[in-house]
Amino acid sequence: MATNRKYLLSQRPDGTPNRETFELVEEDVPEPGAGEALVRTLYLSVDPYMRGRMRDAESYAEPWDVGDPLQAAVVGEVVESNGAGFEVGQLVAGNLEWADYATASGSALQPVNPDHAPISTALGVLGMPGRTAYFGTREVAEPKAGDTFVVSGAAGAVGSVAGQIAKQSGARVVGFAGSDEKVEFLEDECGFDVGINYKDTDDYGAALDSAAPDGVDVYFDNVGGEITDAVFSKLNVDARVAVCGQIALYNEESVPMGPRKLGKLIESRAQVQGFLVSDFSPRFEQATRQLAKWVSTGELAYRETVTEGLENAPDAFLGLFEGENIGKQLVKVGERSE
Amino acid sequence: MATNRKYLLSQRPDGTPNRETFELVEEDVPEPGAGEALVRTLYLSVDPYMRGRMRDAESYAEPWDVGDPLQAAVVGEVVESNGAGFEVGQLVAGNLEWADYATASGSALQPVNPDHAPISTALGVLGMPGRTAYFGTREVAEPKAGDTFVVSGAAGAVGSVAGQIAKQSGARVVGFAGSDEKVEFLEDECGFDVGINYKDTDDYGAALDSAAPDGVDVYFDNVGGEITDAVFSKLNVDARVAVCGQIALYNEESVPMGPRKLGKLIESRAQVQGFLVSDFSPRFEQATRQLAKWVSTGELAYRETVTEGLENAPDAFLGLFEGENIGKQLVKVGERSE
Numbered sequence: 001m002a003t004n005r006k007y008l009l010s011q012r013p014d015g016t017p018n019r020e021t022f023e024l025v026e027e028d029v030p031e032p033g034a035g036e037a038l039v040r041t042l043y044l045s046v047d048p049y050m051r052g053r054m055r056d057a058e059s060y061a062e063p064w065d066v067g068d069p070l071q072a073a074v075v076g077e078v079v080e081s082n083g084a085g086f087e088v089g090q091l092v093a094g095n096l097e098w099a100d101y102a103t104a105s106g107s108a109l110q111p112v113n114p115d116h117a118p119i120s121t122a123l124g125v126l127g128m129p130g131r132t133a134y135f136g137t138r139e140v141a142e143p144k145a146g147d148t149f150v151v152s153g154a155a156g157a158v159g160s161v162a163g164q165i166a167k168q169s170g171a172r173v174v175g176f177a178g179s180d181e182k183v184e185f186l187e188d189e190c191g192f193d194v195g196i197n198y199k200d201t202d203d204y205g206a207a208l209d210s211a212a213p214d215g216v217d218v219y220f221d222n223v224g225g226e227i228t229d230a231v232f233s234k235l236n237v238d239a240r241v242a243v244c245g246q247i248a249l250y251n252e253e254s255v256p257m258g259p260r261k262l263g264k265l266i267e268s269r270a271q272v273q274g275f276l277v278s279d280f281s282p283r284f285e286q287a288t289r290q291l292a293k294w295v296s297t298g299e300l301a302y303r304e305t306v307t308e309g310l311e312n313a314p315d316a317f318l319g320l321f322e323g324e325n326i327g328k329q330l331v332k333v334g335e336r337s338e
Numbered sequence: 339m340a341t342n343r344k345y346l347l348s349q350r351p352d353g354t355p356n357r358e359t360f361e362l363v364e365e366d367v368p369e370p371g372a373g374e375a376l377v378r379t380l381y382l383s384v385d386p387y388m389r390g391r392m393r394d395a396e397s398y399a400e401p402w403d404v405g406d407p408l409q410a411a412v413v414g415e416v417v418e419s420n421g422a423g424f425e426v427g428q429l430v431a432g433n434l435e436w437a438d439y440a441t442a443s444g445s446a447l448q449p450v451n452p453d454h455a456p457i458s459t460a461l462g463v464l465g466m467p468g469r470t471a472y473f474g475t476r477e478v479a480e481p482k483a484g485d486t487f488v489v490s491g492a493a494g495a496v497g498s499v500a501g502q503i504a505k506q507s508g509a510r511v512v513g514f515a516g517s518d519e520k521v522e523f524l525e526d527e528c529g530f531d532v533g534i535n536y537k538d539t540d541d542y543g544a545a546l547d548s549a550a551p552d553g554v555d556v557y558f559d560n561v562g563g564e565i566t567d568a569v570f571s572k573l574n575v576d577a578r579v580a581v582c583g584q585i586a587l588y589n590e591e592s593v594p595m596g597p598r599k600l601g602k603l604i605e606s607r608a609q610v611q612g613f614l615v616s617d618f619s620p621r622f623e624q625a626t627r628q629l630a631k632w633v634s635t636g637e638l639a640y641r642e643t644v645t646e647g648l649e650n651a652p653d654a655f656l657g658l659f660e661g662e663n664i665g666k667q668l669v670k671v672g673e674r675s676e
Contacts, residue, residue, distance in 0.1 A: 060605050224600055246601045259593040262562055263584045265612030267398050272610040274603030 006099030037084035039076035041333040045123040046317040051250040070098040124328030125302035132277040133161035141242035145170030153222030155182035157328035178323035204230035239270040303327025344437030375422035377414035379671040383461040384655040389588040408436040462666030463640035470615040471499035479580035483508030491560030493520035495666035516661035542568035577608040641665025
């Protein structure tokens with residue numbers, strides 16, 4: 001009987017998670033039940049929202065209990081089907097365990113076509129992050145020609161796509177990112193007008209004055225915290241803010257404090273809207289088709305940062321909070337069979 | 339030659355304004371220029387937004403310079419017209435000086451009809467505060483039947499009207515106010531479902547759990563600060579927040595700190611929208627007509643707190659920040675001529 005490795009939530013993190021947060025256990029490879037498939041993991045996605053599931057608090061994603069297997073979006077290969085409606089060898093995506101192998105109901109798996117784009121993109125530019133950028137930009141932030149569009153976490157899986165979609169609409173696009181290499185990616189590959197390396201910048205407000213001299217019409221927020229404070233101070237009349245993520249705050253154990261900015265909304269008549277990509281699920285296929293088309297024509301640039309080995313998945317996750325990734329952070333767990 | 343008293347901005351307040359903020363000067367009654375009227379003040383309005391004009395900072399309302407006459411919405415009587423298009427003795431409203439007499443261009447004055455409602459209402463329920471509540475509730479906050487609608491500063495000139503308009507739409511209406519007398523006004527005269535005396539309440543969150551057991555669908559914010567923090571924590575999915583005022587913060591000299599709440603907007607997909615009533619000016623007449631109809635039929639309750647004498651206008655203004663008023667705070671400066 002083959003062995004399966006999988007990660008459990010070992011303990012709830014107190015502040016920033018670390019290696020002790022995760023426990024790697026070994027077990028027999030599970031058997032698929034009726035209607036289920038056994039899937040061998042090829043790529044596993046680590047995402048900032050997972051930090052919320054480690055917390056013992058109700059939110060939009062159900063919290064994990066201590067001892068629960070961690071879950072992630074996975075692209076894998078069907079190795080056994082027990083009436084799941086998939087062929088052995090077929091490539092699929094789904095929310096599975098952080099493991100070498102996992103079972104899933106056939107209805108919880110989506111086919112992945114390897115002819116369209118590299119299969120890893122089903123977790124990034126053609127997956128949840130790409131769709132988050134797509135709907136967040138087009139349906140929530142709504143940049144218009146001539147607008148100045150600012151995105152934080154700009155070199156991440158969501159931010160880099162959001163900025164490019166904003167650019168399509170004719171906006172001036174400014175991105176905050178955490179290294180010169182990321183800024184180069186934004187300006188040279190993604191067509192951003194200006195990238196700001198915030199780790200190299202003492203005064204975000206002054207950096208914005210220079211990068212967005214006409215103020216900010218639209219802000220796509222992935223990070224929260226001090227970058228967001230600076231952007232709020234520059235909001236123009238009728239500005240729109242799409243709140244997508246707050247990664248700068250996810251490791252805080254108590255609610256962090258910051259300047260009260262609602263008064264700025266009165267003056268600017270700005271609108272701030274939080275959103276979850278899941279609310280757009282009826283339109284996921286449409287979005288994925290559009291994103292795939294842009295990727296295939298080269299209109300949409302993307303990057304992936306791939307960590308090798310399931311045993312390094314915790315580090316890949318922890319690296320998100322250090323900004324170690326450019327584009328989508330993935331873990332490569334297995335090779336496709338020949 | 340008759341004497342005119344008027345108030346100047348004596349110095350910019352450092353924190354909470356006080357008597358030293360104001361200087362009362364005497365001068366000759368001014369002469370109206372061509373196209374102007376001389377107006378004798380009957381009622382003068384003091385409003386929280388005026389605190390912003392005392393600050394040396396750009397905002398939606400132009401800052402006053404030190405030595406400038408203070409300005410306010412005024413209802414008065416035309417005592418002289420120099421081609422202003424008004425009759426002597428006619429009642430008018432306009433943005434005039436804090437003074438016994440002031441001149442104004444005829445085009446900057448609106449006629450006030452004393453047969454519709456007491457003339458003082460042109461500064462409150464039928465004036466800017468009433469219209470702010472009207473548009474802020476109907477066009478920004480948009481309560482629907484079955485929603486729980488929470489308003490802060492609920493017994494003020496705006497909040498008391500906002501809650502009643504929300505009630506018309508079939509919402510459950512909860513108001514935060516600062517005394518038992520105000521709570522009684524809300525519950526007994528304005529038809530609120532629950533009034534919360536926040537000065538008598540240690541735990542705003544617990545008070546909300548009891549007053550709004552199904553959470554908050556719509557929040558009309560007049561105050562900001564800790565009450566707003568508590569309400570944000572209770573926002574339901576798809577909640578809407580209309581940011582109208584932040585009186586709890588207006589006397590802070592540096593930007594006050596508070597808990598960062600944008601993450602709550604993601605979870606709730608809530609929308610926060612700042613607004614200024616001036617953006618609805620093309621529809622002011624419509625709103626005033628509707629409000630006047632509701633007042634005349636008794637569907638809309640209102641209160642006024644009247645301070646006697648121009649010399650007490652500073653105290654009336656300062657009292658706004660202590661919550662001394664129920665409903666609209668006015669200063670009665672003169673009597674109508676027989």
